[in-house]
Amino acid sequence: MNAIAEWRNWSGSVQAKPSRSASPRTEEELATIVRGAAKVRVVGAGHSFMPLCATTGVLLSLAELDSPIEIAADGASAWVPAGWSLKRLTAALWERGYSLPNQGDINPQSLAGATATGTHGTGVELGSLSTFARAFRLMLADGSIVECSNEHRPELFEAQRLSLGLLGIATRIRVNIMPAYHLEERIERVPLAAAIEQFESVARTHRHAEFFVFPYADEVIMKTLHPVAEAGALKEPSSSDETIFRFCCDVTAAAPAVARVLQRQLMRLIRPSRRTGPAYRIFPSERTVSFEEMEYEMPRAAGLSTLQEAIAWVRKRKLPVAFPFEFRWVAADDIWLSPFNNGPGASISMHQYSKMEWRNLLASAEPIFRAHGGRPHWAKRHTLTMKDVFALYPLAERFCKIRAQVDPAAKFANAHLAELFGIGP
Secondary structure (H helix, E strand, C coil), X not given: CECCCCEECCCCCCEECCCEEECCCCHHHHHHHHHHCCCEEECXXXXXXXXXXXXXXXXXXXXXXXCCCEECCCCCEEEEECCCEXXXXXXXXXXXXXXXXXXXXXXCCEHHHHHHHCCCCCCCCCCCHHHHEEEEEEECCCCCEEEEECCCCHHHHHHHCCCCCCCCEEEEEEEECEECCEEEEEEEEEEHHHHHHHHHXXXXXXXXXXXXXXCCCCEEEEEEEEEECCCCCCCCCCCHHHHHHHHHHHHHHHXXXXXXXXHHHHHHCCCCEEEEEEHHHHCCCCCCCCEEEEXXXXXXHHHHHHXXXXXXXXXXXXXXXXXXXXXXXXXXXXXXXXXXXXXXXXXXXXXXXXXXXXXXHHHHHHHHXXXXXXXXXXXXXXXXXXXXXXXXXXXXXXXXXXXXXXXXXXXCCXXXXXXXXXXXX
């Protein structure tokens, strides 16, 4: 193990000073570390905007943990390393002829981190990555290993499906897979009013659909993905898009009043495009311009009207928001701590350039989403209190009971999570 002066998340807004960091290569090495530590948190890509990974104890990475991929005989699931990034995992599955059923639009996160926080992509009938998990190999606070699934230790399994890392350390996860498939990506510029009117039809016609809308633009960037037969070489996106966008963000940071004109001009540069390729290559996009993000999962019926209200709120106050809103649909699930466990969801992401003031902006916008029944993504910016958590999640008490059984000393809790769930010292 190594001492480190400071750890920062991807955007730089979360800092911590762990006592040690470690990247164990075997479960035996991991168990030794866990048994000897008072506090432990595991980090993947550090893509959480909330302090989920922050710790004064041991900070672990499982990226190097030695663990093979084991495809089930029926080809419907596979045991995979929990600490691998989605980028590494999906490439390895592709080599074996398989894909994940869905992904989000970035892939540096670890599989364990994505499932533990309810990370998701898009799709009317496709749930978050947490819904793909069929079993977990879990290291508990005493270094022992247990496996849990619907058939074995089902209550632990239900709690672990979206656990925020509070129950133990997942070393392997059995996930749903499917035969490898190709996707066609289409990007179009659509008037905002038309996008709102037509989104349900677009979302039900395509396997994946979402749109991005700058708060001062009257058009959106509509993105759809749909399975197709293999069709030639993959066309990589132009790196100039991120360069232009970074320039626009820097100009907005320096002169906020130009946001309205700049965003409308930026939209004029969007041209219709089409490309096809392996699903694991088409799903992710480059995200090199750093930002802060708040994401609320809304009841689907309230999604589009809430988005319109948020846009109007920004415009009325002439707020300097450099990034677009992102709008998606996600399927319902039955996971205890999932924001989608009360019916089909509409996901609204609000971003701000990391070089601009974001904390007050996001906190001031949050009541709009809360007022319409929204619940935040656990890893994105929010201001929930313990009272809010237990009000929004009736099964949180059941989750906490399981947590106390498997980790009575709260080895896997940090200050942020202890405050959210009322976990004592």
